[in-house]
């Protein structure tokens with residue numbers, strides 16, 4: 001399981017990138033993406049997914 005960023009909703013604000021405990025989020029050409037291979041859904045590090053917690057846009061960082 002991993003989270004993903006819904007491209008259509010992402011404003012590119014970058015708030016999520018440095019909150020990820022696994023450095024799973026990166027920016028490529030103005031779009032932010034989550035490397036599913038690195039995403040642990042924050043298990044063991046935080047009580048909730050930090051990307052979703054800090055994202056100012058609802059329904060942008062979602063579990064898949």
Ligand code: SF4
Pocket residue numbers: 002003019020021022023024025034038039040041042049050051052
């Ligand atoms: S759920 Fe946690 S580990 Fe996964 S991308 Fe978001 S901040 Fe990173």
Ligand code: SF4
Pocket residue numbers: 005009010011012013014015016017032051054055056057060061
């Ligand atoms: S915090 Fe949300 S809107 Fe901002 S770059 Fe991350 S996914 Fe996009």
